[in-house]
Amino acid sequence: MTSTDASIVKPPPSKRLRTWLIIVTIISVFGFLAAIPAAFFGTYMAAFAADDPSASADDVWNFMVTVWAIVAGYIALIVAGVVGAWIAYRKRRNRLSFWISLLAAAPILLFVAAIVAVMLMNVLWTASL
Numbered sequence: 001m002t003s004t005d006a007s008i009v010k011p012p013p014s015k016r017l018r019t020w021l022i023i024v025t026i027i028s029v030f031g032f033l034a035a036i037p038a039a040f041f042g043t044y045m046a047a048f049a050a051d052d053p054s055a056s057a058d059d060v061w062n063f064m065v066t067v068w069a070i071v072a073g074y075i076a077l078i079v080a081g082v083v084g085a086w087i088a089y090r091k092r093r094n095r096l097s098f099w100i101s102l103l104a105a106a107p108i109l110l111f112v113a114a115i116v117a118v119m120l121m122n123v124l125w126t127a128s129l
Helices: 003-008 015-051 057-090 094-126
Strands: none
Touching (some): 015 057, 015 094
């Protein structure tokens, strides 16, 4: 084996990375399942906007399209992150696999952070000093 052949050999897949990818995949399934009721809730809220006498049909359609576009982008990021991370892991591109997996984890972590921030602000807002 020459020195050029040794530089071509890629590192073996990491067991810690595989564990991380399994965790991200499981969390992504829950994030994916949470997006479906969120889209239906957004559409349901558009019905209330349509009930307002001052709302035009365009406003309601804009609201519905915005909700569905956000949900579609959220799902696309999750799917692209999970599938891309597993493909990179299979090709033994460990660092790339980790960074692509963050593409799937980021929307879910941001969603959880937003919920925590709302709960924290609710506690701080209602606290009597």
